[in-house]
Amino acid sequence: SKARTDIVNLDEKNSQNNEAGQNISEELTVEEDQTTVLEEETSKDQALPQRVIALSKSNAELWVLAGGELVGTSEDALNIEGIGEGVEDLGDMDKVSLEAITALEPDLLILFGTEPAQKALGEAASEIGIPVLFTNIDGFEDYEKVMKEFTDLTGRDDLYEKNVVSVREEIDEILKKVPEGEEKTYLFLHVSATKSKAEKNDYFASEIFNSLGLRNIASDDSSFDELSMEAIVSADPDYIFVVPRGNEKKALESFDSIFVNDPAWESLTAVKEGRYTLLSKDLFGLKPNDKWADAYKEAYDLLYTNE
Amino acid sequence: MIEVKNLKTKYSYGDEFSVASALFENGRISGVIGKNGSGKSTLLKTLAGQRKYEGRILINQKECSEYSSMERAREVAFLPQSVKNLNMDVRTLVEHGRYPYHGNFRRMGEEDEKKVNRALELTHMKSFEKRDLYELSGGERQLAYLSMIIAQDSSMILMDEPTTYMDRIHQDEFFSILRILVKEGKGIVMVCHDIEQCFAYCDKIFLMEDRKLEYAGTPDVFTQNEQIIRRNFGIAMKKSEDEESVYPFVMKK
Amino acid sequence: MIEVKNLKTKYSYGDEFSVASALFENGRISGVIGKNGSGKSTLLKTLAGQRKYEGRILINQKECSEYSSMERAREVAFLPQSVKNLNMDVRTLVEHGRYPYHGNFRRMGEEDEKKVNRALELTHMKSFEKRDLYELSGGERQLAYLSMIIAQDSSMILMDEPTTYMDRIHQDEFFSILRILVKEGKGIVMVCHDIEQCFAYCDKIFLMEDRKLEYAGTPDVFTQNEQIIRRNFGIAMKKSEDEESVYPFVMKK
Amino acid sequence: MKKIIKWYILPLGILILSLVAALFAGSKSISVKDIIKVLSGGGSAFQKVIIFQVRIPRIIATASTGAALSVSGYLIQNNLNNTLASPGILGINNGAGLFVLLFACLFPYHYAGKCFAAFIGALLVTTAICILASVTGMSKTSIVLSGVAFSALCLSVIDIIISLKPETVADRVAFQIGGFNALNINSVKFAVPFIIIILIASLIMAPSLDILMLGDDVAGGLGLNIKFYRAAHILFAALLSGAAVSMCGIIGFMGLIVPNVVRLFYRGNSRGGIFLCMVIGASFLTLCDLLGRSLVYPYELPCGLFLSLIGAPFLVWMLIKKRKRLGMA
Amino acid sequence: MKKIIKWYILPLGILILSLVAALFAGSKSISVKDIIKVLSGGGSAFQKVIIFQVRIPRIIATASTGAALSVSGYLIQNNLNNTLASPGILGINNGAGLFVLLFACLFPYHYAGKCFAAFIGALLVTTAICILASVTGMSKTSIVLSGVAFSALCLSVIDIIISLKPETVADRVAFQIGGFNALNINSVKFAVPFIIIILIASLIMAPSLDILMLGDDVAGGLGLNIKFYRAAHILFAALLSGAAVSMCGIIGFMGLIVPNVVRLFYRGNSRGGIFLCMVIGASFLTLCDLLGRSLVYPYELPCGLFLSLIGAPFLVWMLIKKRKRLGMA
Numbered sequence A: 001s002k003a004r005t006d007i008v009n010l011d012e013k014n015s016q017n018n019e020a021g022q023n024i025s026e027e028l029t030v031e032e033d034q035t036t037v038l039e040e041e042t043s044k045d046q047a048l049p050q051r052v053i054a055l056s057k058s059n060a061e062l063w064v065l066a067g068g069e070l071v072g073t074s075e076d077a078l079n080i081e082g083i084g085e086g087v088e089d090l091g092d093m094d095k096v097s098l099e100a101i102t103a104l105e106p107d108l109l110i111l112f113g114t115e116p117a118q119k120a121l122g123e124a125a126s127e128i129g130i131p132v133l134f135t136n137i138d139g140f141e142d143y144e145k146v147m148k149e150f151t152d153l154t155g156r157d158d159l160y161e162k163n164v165v166s167v168r169e170e171i172d173e174i175l176k177k178v179p180e181g182e183e184k185t186y187l188f189l190h191v192s193a194t195k196s197k198a199e200k201n202d203y204f205a206s207e208i209f210n211s212l213g214l215r216n217i218a219s220d221d222s223s224f225d226e227l228s229m230e231a232i233v234s235a236d237p238d239y240i241f242v243v244p245r246g247n248e249k250k251a252l253e254s255f256d257s258i259f260v261n262d263p264a265w266e267s268l269t270a271v272k273e274g275r276y277t278l279l280s281k282d283l284f285g286l287k288p289n290d291k292w293a294d295a296y297k298e299a300y301d302l303l304y305t306n307e
Numbered sequence B, C: 001m002i003e004v005k006n007l008k009t010k011y012s013y014g015d016e017f018s019v020a021s022a023l024f025e026n027g028r029i030s031g032v033i034g035k036n037g038s039g040k041s042t043l044l045k046t047l048a049g050q051r052k053y054e055g056r057i058l059i060n061q062k063e064c065s066e067y068s069s070m071e072r073a074r075e076v077a078f079l080p081q082s083v084k085n086l087n088m089d090v091r092t093l094v095e096h097g098r099y100p101y102h103g104n105f106r107r108m109g110e111e112d113e114k115k116v117n118r119a120l121e122l123t124h125m126k127s128f129e130k131r132d133l134y135e136l137s138g139g140e141r142q143l144a145y146l147s148m149i150i151a152q153d154s155s156m157i158l159m160d161e162p163t164t165y166m167d168r169i170h171q172d173e174f175f176s177i178l179r180i181l182v183k184e185g186k187g188i189v190m191v192c193h194d195i196e197q198c199f200a201y202c203d204k205i206f207l208m209e210d211r212k213l214e215y216a217g218t219p220d221v222f223t224q225n226e227q228i229i230r231r232n233f234g235i236a237m238k239k240s241e242d243e244e245s246v247y248p249f250v251m252k253k
Numbered sequence D, E: 001m002k003k004i005i006k007w008y009i010l011p012l013g014i015l016i017l018s019l020v021a022a023l024f025a026g027s028k029s030i031s032v033k034d035i036i037k038v039l040s041g042g043g044s045a046f047q048k049v050i051i052f053q054v055r056i057p058r059i060i061a062t063a064s065t066g067a068a069l070s071v072s073g074y075l076i077q078n079n080l081n082n083t084l085a086s087p088g089i090l091g092i093n094n095g096a097g098l099f100v101l102l103f104a105c106l107f108p109y110h111y112a113g114k115c116f117a118a119f120i121g122a123l124l125v126t127t128a129i130c131i132l133a134s135v136t137g138m139s140k141t142s143i144v145l146s147g148v149a150f151s152a153l154c155l156s157v158i159d160i161i162i163s164l165k166p167e168t169v170a171d172r173v174a175f176q177i178g179g180f181n182a183l184n185i186n187s188v189k190f191a192v193p194f195i196i197i198i199l200i201a202s203l204i205m206a207p208s209l210d211i212l213m214l215g216d217d218v219a220g221g222l223g224l225n226i227k228f229y230r231a232a233h234i235l236f237a238a239l240l241s242g243a244a245v246s247m248c249g250i251i252g253f254m255g256l257i258v259p260n261v262v263r264l265f266y267r268g269n270s271r272g273g274i275f276l277c278m279v280i281g282a283s284f285l286t287l288c289d290l291l292g293r294s295l296v297y298p299y300e301l302p303c304g305l306f307l308s309l310i311g312a313p314f315l316v317w318m319l320i321k322k323r324k325r326l327g328m329a
């Protein structure tokens, strides 16, 4: 998958020279081979961002892992290790108030590039002179790239070593152990309280299972994403993996009821033979970040050690 | 037969309407006359069970409010003063007159068809039966509704200014239809502004004044009590002496 | 003044309506009579510019379709056969009669207020001005709309059965109002089913038969041509010999 | 005779054709021959599962949902004499949505139970509407405004729940888009018999709908208990769309387009109108769902997409064709 | 005189109070004293940014959105004589939504541009509706049904886009929920002058709305160009709600509740009605947004939540209070 990091970096001097709202926003689209552009930009600008806001658990985690400090973050990120006491709680990541952000006088705002709500917020913020940085992580490679940028910004190469390079090595370790054999199939379900949805190969956790020698039954690259029940019954996957969207504990209590009581699901081999598993939300529902290796390990254990 | 005693009704504001006592008989045409706003429509609506009231309204010896609405509709039909212009054909409209009998459950039977056809023939609306109400002239629409009321075949028929929009021939025909119905034993109560017509065709006349029904009598009686009519209508009535005259009673200055 | 020549109009199906030639003058009451469905309402609608037509309709020497709709409304007012029961008070309704003058832009001026008040006084509806149309009796509502048309103060007034629902006194008053308006030089065209009234008050009578306007003349002329009236209305007219008679012409068998 | 063919036999024929088409088309892994084998008692276990547990329940669900939503719309529109009225605008959908969401918070992952929640939600909201409307006179305006009020109220509670538990937003979206790909067979077993009973009941009660359209004065004179029937039809409509919504979430525009199209080309009484809505609604939604699930197999497109995509141009065409009649109304 | 106080001075007073309240309440990091300092030219740079770049634009946006949506609903409802009509049901929202989505697909990283897209979408769909309606006679029914048809059409295209590019579903949801928390200052600069102009125009044109309500026959007799004005009011409504939607996405029920409440308690002419909708809508939405952003600061609740939560019970109360009048309609 492609990694994109868009930076809307607003030069403070620039904004003073121009009338309000008429700021020239400089937008850089950093593709895989253009990372150098970003480095040049940051090395020119010696001042490190001091007051940073990251508006999602994932982004906050990344910034902290890169050795940065935050002045504000969204509610779901507050329980992350390494978040200081004084960090302001800014609420739900989709509905953060621009005024609350401005009030913290940030010099960098880190947002998701894929969420329209965050995208809109980013545009509105850069409009009034707040520098904004968008991230977009679809897999481990994206994680590596973003961490590179962040550690460059914070100047903590040691943390890149610790949180990226060593994780990469651990993963390679696990992948080496994968036995050769018949290719098994799986179905990856993302369930909310009333609905389940099959994830395709562009989901980051699918990448984990694929590299562990399994095949996703939803494996084509069309953009459609509602998998037909008839197709599931026809494909009859060997494994079913489930990740909850909401409360994990409640999901654990009652997720059996998704598969029993419904004759179509009950007819699947994976269900008959009990090969359906609830995976942890931290590793397979949200981006695992520095615990990426743990996700690979858990998946490996599930597939190969339990048998 | 509708018998009224100490009837009272009222709108959310304004004075009360009252009728001390009145009897609307079967086999008779009862005409209700009175000035604009004297309460004729309100009286008819109340008799038809469409308004809350105090006092008694006995329809064929049974209190109006004790009837179920379907039972009541089999006893009393009601044509309001102004009717709706619908996207519906004439025959369908007339068939709705049979609702009190077949209700929701029974389908239109032979009997029903017969009543509907008869009503359409009486009003000469048979040739219009496939036409839409929207495509009719005012008088034709009035006749369509009249057919519906006739198809309803109730023992009492209350009509609020039924001759509105009708031309003279249709008005004449209308009254001959009433005569036929009355001969079959039905009782007719109608509001009417054309005093000469009213005196000519009604067996009994009820005069409303100031939201009260206080005078009732035959056309002759009213002709004798000149001042009552004059007070309400600005003219008096007299027996016609002209033998070419269309009506037996005519207005005089 | 409305001058009509070779006028033709048509509904999506059914026969054509036609008027070879007719003149509706100012300072006159022109009565349009005819059976139900003969085309009276259609004629009035067409004259009021509410329908597409072929031929010529000259309103004060200018072709009807060449007027802008506001200009036309200043020349011709139109009261349709049945009017809506609205959630609106009487005075507001009557003020809408001034729309062709102040349009969207000007506010109600002194002139407008005067016209509105005069219309309400003429129809004796002043005391009802704060009442809602919903709370009026049929006749009162009709008078409210009549006031609106009077407030419109156009040189020609077209009215489709304006006396509907009115009691006798109001009908008399209605015609005296018309007389006042006619004296001021306005021209009135009205549809009417009460032939005696029509002959009494109209200066000229237009008879529609089978979607055609073919006969026009003074009441006298029509009285002489007995068979035309009889064919359409089942009666004939004659000069009244009775000096107590309310109307100068009365129906005869 | 021609009338019977045109209004009864032709629509029924179309319905049967679409049901058969929906039965035979679908995944390529099971051929027409296989299907016939399965239907006559043979076939492999997996083929049996596909036919009896997946395909047939789905066809039953689409047909009954189509019928239910169309008739529901027809009842409400004719009752209130308002082209724009629909289960959605009267708050029935929002009521069902609210209860699904509440249910999702209290008992997450009990997929089968959410259908009862939707149904009960629709019913409760409608009861509330009827009570408020009857306090305020049971006139058309009072029903409509009561519906608007409760609809808004439910929506605000939905918003509160989503604000407190942001993870439920996915449930909300899933409910709102609607579709049959995650159809639960238990909800079909519950809702379909229910829908059939109410459809029959509304066919029976149809004449009262005709009478209601004559206006309150005339209807009262004909002996119709106006308040009772007005409430009854609203309640029927709510039960129908509540049951439908409980199977498949909200399928927009069905209850708005089908009754309006039927009213444009059919001019008879309400019983015929309800019958046509039923049959046309059922075949139309079955066909749309067939398209949705076979066009991009093994993936699915929401059937609502085809519904609007085919229904809207058809409505435009009907409007142009019947423009003369429209001019009068 | 009493009338002027009740219908003009009182509402305007409420509006001014709510605007002032909205200006002074908000984040705790800036006190009332600070605000006064900033307003009189002083204050720190960051305080200036908060007041002039964040808070004041937001207040302007909420007030003008509230006014625009309420007046838009009022125009459509009175024009079509239908309590249930609203910008949403006529397809204006779906048209705007479609264009936002198209824009998001074509230029995914130009957020500011989406407001033009929304506006153009609303306008195009309304033009299409007006053309179809005028072909079919410009009667009320034909406008309503044309609106339903185009609304459904836009929705199906939205569904297609989402099916082909599932990642756009988030754009759709963001647009559909609406709110002011990420208000873009450019969209305010574009939409607000526009809204003000159209509001003035609809105040001017108000009398024609009164005349339209008299029915086509009478209105024609009074010289109203019925087709022209019917189209003009629909177009005004579309421009208003298109401009509003372009700032903040869809804020449901505003255009449905406010006009209905106004119509329940105010009985004068349309000019007064439009004025009241404008002022009440503006103050109401401003207050709701104030609640939304200050009740759980620094969190935000969507203003639509308070809108329904306060508006719906108020509507219920009005219905009960005015039940006598409702009985007649």
Ligand SMILES: Nc1ncnc2c1ncn2[C@@H]1O[C@H](COP(=O)(O)OP(=O)(O)OP(=O)(O)O)[C@@H](O)[C@H]1O
Residues within 6 Å of the ligand: B011, B012, B013, B014, B034, B035, B036, B037, B038, B039, B040, B041, B042, B043, B081, C134, C135, C136, C137, C138, C139, C140, C165, C167
């Ligand atoms: N809903 C209402 N609320 C208050 N007053 C009303 C209402 N309806 C009618 N009225 C008043 O009651 C009085 C009697 O009305 P009603 O309709 O019974 O008169 P009517 O004798 O039928 O008159 P018309 O000959 O004009 O039809 C009138 O003065 C009218 O203004």
Ligand SMILES: Nc1ncnc2c1ncn2[C@@H]1O[C@H](COP(=O)(O)OP(=O)(O)OP(=O)(O)O)[C@@H](O)[C@H]1O
Residues within 6 Å of the ligand: B134, B135, B136, B137, B138, B139, B140, B165, B167, C011, C012, C013, C014, C034, C035, C036, C037, C038, C039, C040, C041, C042, C043, C081, D328
């Ligand atoms: N929209 C329409 N489409 C088709 N035919 C129509 C339409 N409107 C009226 N007609 C027919 O045209 C004829 C004349 O109608 P019109 O309303 O002009 O009659 P009228 O003379 O005013 O009758 P009345 O005295 O009953 O009011 C009638 O036969 C009527 O059925």
Ligand SMILES: [Mg+2]
Residues within 6 Å of the ligand: B040, B041, B042, B081, B160, C137, C138, C139
């Ligand atoms: Mg009356």
Ligand SMILES: [Mg+2]
Residues within 6 Å of the ligand: B137, B138, B139, C040, C041, C042, C081, C160
């Ligand atoms: Mg006529």
